[in-house]
Each structure stands twice: as structure tokens, then as C-alpha cells.
Amino acid sequence: MTERSTCNVVLKKCRATAVRFSGHLCGISRPSTPILSLRFFASWRLCGYSFISAFQRSPFSRTKPVLAAVLLFVLIAATTQHPEPVQLKIPAGWPAPTYDFSKNPLTKEGIALGRKLFYDPILSVDSIVSCSSCHLSYTAFTHVDHAVSHGIRDRIGTRNSPALMNLAWSGLLMWDGAVNHLDVQALAPIAHPDEMGEDIAHVVEKLRRSGRYPGLFYDAFGDATITGERMLKALSQFELTLISANSKYDRAQAGLETFTDQEASGYRIFKAHCIACHRPPLFTTGAFANNGLAVDTVYHDLGRMKITGDPTDSLKFKIPTLRNVEFSFPYMHDGRFKSLRQVIDHYAEGLVQGRTLAPELRDGVTLSKNERTDLVAFLLTLSDREFCFNPDHAFPRE
Amino acid sequence: MLRPVCLSVLLCFLLPCTGQDATFIKHVGFVPVFSKEALQLHQAVKLADGTPVTIDRLRFYVSQITLHGQGRTSFVDPACHLIDAEIPSSLEVALMVPQGIHVDSISFLLGIDSLTNVSGAFGGDLDPTKGMYWAWNSGYINWKLEGTCTKCETLKNQFEFHLGGYLPPYFNAQRIGFAVPAQGPIAIDVDVAAFLERAKPGERCAIMSPSKEAVELARVAASVFSIADHD
Numbered sequence: 167m168t169e170r171s172t173c174n175v176v177l178k179k180c181r182a183t184a185v186r187f188s189g190h191l192c193g194i195s196r197p198s199t200p201i202l203s204l205r206f207f208a209s210w211r212l213c214g215y216s217f218i219s220a221f222q223r224s225p226f227s228r229t230k231p232v233l234a235a236v237l238l239f240v241l242i243a244a245t246t247q248h249p250e251p252v253q254l255k256i257p258a259g260w261p262a263p264t265y266d267f268s269k270n271p272l273t274k275e276g277i278a279l280g281r282k283l284f285y286d287p288i289l290s291v292d293s294i295v296s297c298s299s300c301h302l303s304y305t306a307f308t309h310v311d312h313a314v315s316h317g318i319r320d321r322i323g324t325r326n327s328p329a330l331m332n333l334a335w336s337g338l339l340m341w342d343g344a345v346n347h348l349d350v351q352a353l354a355p356i357a358h359p360d361e362m363g364e365d366i367a368h369v370v371e372k373l374r375r376s377g378r379y380p381g382l383f384y385d386a387f388g389d390a391t392i393t394g395e396r397m398l399k400a401l402s403q404f405e406l407t408l409i410s411a412n413s414k415y416d417r418a419q420a421g422l423e424t425f426t427d428q429e430a431s432g433y434r435i436f437k438a439h440c441i442a443c444h445r446p447p448l449f450t451t452g453a454f455a456n457n458g459l460a461v462d463t464v465y466h467d468l469g470r471m472k473i474t475g476d477p478t479d480s481l482k483f484k485i486p487t488l489r490n491v492e493f494s495f496p497y498m499h500d501g502r503f504k505s506l507r508q509v510i511d512h513y514a515e516g517l518v519q520g521r522t523l524a525p526e527l528r529d530g531v532t533l534s535k536n537e538r539t540d541l542v543a544f545l546l547t548l549s550d551r552e553f554c555f556n557p558d559h560a561f562p563r564e
Numbered sequence: 565m566l567r568p569v570c571l572s573v574l575l576c577f578l579l580p581c582t583g584q585d586a587t588f589i590k591h592v593g594f595v596p597v598f599s600k601e602a603l604q605l606h607q608a609v610k611l612a613d614g615t616p617v618t619i620d621r622l623r624f625y626v627s628q629i630t631l632h633g634q635g636r637t638s639f640v641d642p643a644c645h646l647i648d649a650e651i652p653s654s655l656e657v658a659l660m661v662p663q664g665i666h667v668d669s670i671s672f673l674l675g676i677d678s679l680t681n682v683s684g685a686f687g688g689d690l691d692p693t694k695g696m697y698w699a700w701n702s703g704y705i706n707w708k709l710e711g712t713c714t715k716c717e718t719l720k721n722q723f724e725f726h727l728g729g730y731l732p733p734y735f736n737a738q739r740i741g742f743a744v745p746a747q748g749p750i751a752i753d754v755d756v757a758a759f760l761e762r763a764k765p766g767e768r769c770a771i772m773s774p775s776k777e778a779v780e781l782a783r784v785a786a787s788v789f790s791i792a793d794h795d
Contacts, residue, residue, distance in 0.1 A: 269684060346702040349684030353692055357699035367693040394693035398685040473701060474731070475775070 257411035280404025306490035432544025458517030633666025675706025675737030715766025729774025738786035
């Protein structure tokens with residue numbers, strides 16, 4: 167057996183018994199030093215460890231154990247960069263994220279694990295559907311052209327899958343705010359009979375039995391134990407990196423580009439009628455509102471009221487971000503509108519004066535044909551192609 | 565002769581160590597019972613009015629265990645514990661409490677507080693794989709009692725009482741407190757028969773989400789905890 171393969175055996179053994187070497191060091195950020203292959207380091211560290219313990223058992227020298235201890239210390243110290251901390255880049259002028267990173271510090275390995283999970287159908291009962299089936303990176307992580315998302319065994323969910331971005335700033339999640347934290351969001355699609363139809367305990371079991379995942383959890387968390395908590399936190403880590411802040415709008419704000427006359431006119435209309443709810447820089451306040459849609463005739467979805475039981479929440483839905491809205495068609499929680507023009511026509515002509523209609527919309531929105539066209543032109547400046555085609559967000563190829 | 569001397573010298577050295585820092589283990593046990601008997605899972609039993617029932621699952625969270633003495637709080641346990649009638653080792657909680665504290669009563673939360681409920685994913689007893697987390701509507705299930713009852717006209721006559729909810733007005737967790745003897749372990753009975761007699765399977769067979777009814781039943785659940793007097 168070569169030395170390398172001995173190390174691998176030791177490594178596997180240690181992973182299996184879930185030795186925690188540097189777990190407590192996660193999240194400590196240090197100026198980046200050149201990183202050698204972390205895998206290599208990890209195996210060397212363990213190799214060194216077994217080597218030293220063999221050393222300590224040898225009866226003849228008293229200085230050797232001391233030497234060994236020093237060696238061990240040096241070896242561990244040399245690998246404090248494992249896993250490697252990552253600092254999220256907050257776009258200039260944005261508020262502080264709402265996500266508490268101290269409870270789930272981002273690391274290169276954690277993000278990579280989350281990305282792998284996001285694209286892996288192992289999370290669904292028939293191993294066909296992954297998160298990316300409904301949240302496609304090229305279209306700002308939404309399910310293009312499906313009014314309501316398809317799930318396992320071709321069952322159809324009851325709601326339109328929203329675009330995923332800037333989740334580090336999110337408040338309540340889902341159209342009705344049923345989910346209160348990004349970390350626990352994935353439980354919903356995993357367990358939903360029409361989405362992935364799985365049980366989290368069973369998914370964790372499948373990951374434990376899989377060949378690759380124990381090693382990836384080891385890399386991300388410093389030990390190979392797979393738990394629901396870790397799986398969810400890894401998924402969050404990947405999702406938290408999905409930041410969209412480089413649209414034409416952003417560049418115009420920064421003075422790097424200028425709006426056309428049409429876009430500038432659209433921006434003025436937007437500021438007059440839309441900004442109260444779709445507030446920059448996130449283009450949502452994160453609150454819930456009734457924007458005058460008639461209740462849908464198929465699902466009779468009452469939105470937020472289903473969660474709070476409060477009649478004043480009837481027909482209120484989460485205000486979606488309008489970043490990358492070009493890609494998130496069809497629109498609204500049930501995908502009832504196919505185009506942005508239809509959405510704007512709704513605001514201009516179709517508002518249903520219900521009991522819970524938002525005060526901002528009570529007096530209606532008057533928009534001429536030209537103004538509607540200008541507004542669409544402005545909304546298209548919110549597209550961020552760099553975000554959609556960022557190779558770090560796409561299916562992980564190795 | 566030499567021995568007692570040695571011992572007392574040793575004691576002199578050791579005594580300073582037994583000051584503030586020393587701890588001892590205080591056991592708090594939860595004993596699932598059905599009326600006066602120990603609860604047997606998966607076995608047909610009868611309620612007081614003769615209704616046959618079977619209990620298949622009893623799980624609940626206990627958190628913020630607090631020991632009080634002489635009108636003051638003497639110890640607070642930061643952990644959340646999942647008590648599962650199926651897992652004997654889960655029935656006993658070992659608290660590492662400082663030596664010399666006064667204990668004349670205990671209190672705890674039946675369930676999980678609001679802050680924990682909105683703070684994302686946790687491990688250990690709180691790991692979502694434990695089956696005590698609602699997937700489609702975030703939040704922990706504080707109390708889960710499942711079984712069968714012929715009065716339930718459901719699939720296989722099943723009843724499922726999943727009590728939880730952290731948002732007002734349906735905040736579900738209940739604080740429970742008892743006077744306890746100063747010394748020795750604390751044993752607390754949890755009487756499932758008393759719960760079912762008031763929850764009345766048949767009149768209702770499934771509670772699966774936060775609601776007014778769930779809060780009422782959580783109060784009932786809290787009322788079936790009592791200090792055990794087995795001797």
C-alpha cells in the first residue's frame with residue numbers, strides 16, 4: 167500500500183467515526199493564504215495524527231511524545247483554513263442582510279455542498295425532481311412558462327414558483343409567508359406530496375448511504391455526520407450566494423450607464439405608483455398585500471389568511487421582487503398573467519375593489535398606453551444577465 | 565491509624581474544590597402513564613367510559629427547565645429535550661446543577677419558545693428529522709399524540725393530535741410548575757388517559773395546525789402532568 171492510499175483509508179475511517187478536528191474553527195476568517203488542496207491537507211492531517219499516535223506508543227524515548235505533540239499542533243494549525251470561510255459581498259448602498267450568518271457561517275465547502283444538493287434529485291422520492299427542476303438558474307431560478315410548478319409524478323403544484331435571489335435579505339418566505347426562515351424552507355418542497363414527496367429523515371438516510379455525501383459533509387462541517395440541520399444549512403449557504411445586483415438599473419444608479427428616455431419615463435411612473443410596495447434596492451418590502459387580483463377560481467387561494475387565520479389578511483400575498491421580472495413569467499402567485507403588459511393592464515384597469523385591497527391601490531392607477539409601454543421598458547432594466555449566467559450558480563460539473 | 569490521617573489530609577486538599585464550581589446531577593424523569601398504569605404503546609386499552617383506544621406515539625418537547633428555591637430562580641437549563649415514549653433513554657433528563665443550590669419547585673415549558681421557532685434549523689433533539697417540525701408551515705410540534713380509537717371515522721380509525729404554534733393568538737407552549745422535595749430525583753407523570761378523556765377522540769380526530777382548538781388542547785396536555793407519587 168502506498169502512503170497516499172494508507173492515508174485515504176485512515177481518512178475514510180475517521181470520516182466514518184466522525185472525528186471533529188477543526189469544526190470549531192469554521193467561520194474564523196483570516197486573510198487568505200494560498201490554499202493547497204484541502205482534501206490533501208485533510209488527509210495529511212489525519213495521516214499525521216495516526217503517525218503520531220503510533221509514535222507515542224513507541225516505548226523508548228521520552229522526548230518523542232513532546233515532539234509529536236508539537237508536530238500535531240503544527241499540523242492542525244496549518245489546516246485552520248478548512249473549511250475555507252467566505253465573506254458575502256454586500257452590494258453598495260444595500261441594507262444589512264437579515265440572515266444571521268453567525269449561526270451558519272458561509273464556507274467554500276458549505277456552499278459547494280449546498281449547490282450539489284440543490285441540483286441533486288436524491289432529495290425527491292422518485293429521484294427525478296431536484297430543486298433546480300422548478301428553480302432554473304438561467305431564468306433567475308424560477309420555473310419558466312409553467313403557471314404552477316410541476317413536481318414528482320407529474321402532479322401539478324398549486325402555486326407559481328418564485329424567482330430565487332437576494333435571499334439573505336428575505337423576511338417570511340413563500341407567497342403566504344408560511345415559512346419563517348430560509349434554513350427551514352427546503353422542508354416544504356421536500357415533504358410536499360406534489361413537489362418532491364419525500365420525508366427529511368429518509369432523505370438524510372439516503373445521503374448517509376450515498377457514496378459521496380459523507381465526504382462532502384466532512385469537508386463542509388469538519389466531520390462526516392449528516393443531519394437534517396446540516397443539510398438544510400448547506401442548502402441555505404448556496405441560496406444565500408444568489409445575489410442579483412448588477413442590472414442596468416443598478417448601473418444607472420451608480421452613474422455607469424444611462425436610461426433611455428423611455429426607461430427614464432417608466433422609472434418616473436414606477437416611482438409614482440409602484441415603489442411603495444416594490445421598494446428598491448430589493449424591489450419588495452417583504453410585506454404582504456392584496457394587489458387587487460380576483461380570487462382564483464381553481465384553488466380559491468386566500469394567501470396569508472391561511473397562515474394567520476386573520477380575516478384582514480384575506481387575499482394578501484407576499485410582494486415579490488421585481489428584479490429579473492423579465493424571466494419570472496407567468497406572473498402572480500398562480501401565474502395568471504403571461505406578460506408584463508398584462509400585469510400593468512391589471513394595475514391600470516383590472517383592480518378588484520375588495521375589502522382588503524391595499525390602500526395604495528384604492529384610487530386606481532391611471533396609465534396611458536404610452537406610459538404602460540414605458541413602464542415595461544423600465545421593468546426590463548431590472549434584468550441581470552450576469553446573475554442568470556453566473557457559472558457559480560449553474561449545475562455543478564466535476 | 566495512618567489511614568484516617570491520610571484521609572483527612574486528602575480531604576483538606578479536596579474541600580476547597582467542592583465550593584461554587586462543583587456540580588451534581590439532578591434527574592428529572594417523565595413517566596408516561598395511562599390512568600394509574602405505565603403506558604403501553606400499541607396495546608388496546610380503555611378510557612374511563614369504556615371507549616377502546618390504542619396509543620401508538622407520544623412525543624413532546626420540554627424546554628427551559630428551571631429550578632426555583634426560596635422564591636428565587638436557582639438554575640435554568642438552556643436545552644430543549646424531546647421526550648419520546650418509544651425511547652426509554654429520552655424519558656430522563658440529567659441536569660448538571662451547582663452544588664448547594666436550594667430547590668423547592670420546578671417549572672418548564674411544554675413545547676418550544678417563539679424565538680427558537682423563528683431561528684432556523686437546529687440539531688440534536690431539535691433536528692427536523694425528528695418528525696416534530698411542520699414542513700409546510702414553519703414551526704415545531706410541541707406535543708404529538710397518535711393512536712387509534714373506534715370512535716374516529718378516519719382511515720384505520722386513527723387520531724392525530726399535533727399541537728404547536730408560536731404566533732399570537734395561537735401561541736401553544738405551556739408553562740408547567742410544581743413544588744418538589746428538596747432532595748432526590750424529580751419524577752413527573754404524564755397521564756395520556758386524562759388527556760384523551762378531555763380531548764375526546766371521536767368528537768375530533770385530527771389537529772394538525774396552530775389554532776384556538778390546539779391552544780385549548782395544549783392547556784389540557786399541560787394539566788395531565790403531575791408529580792409522581794409512586795412509592
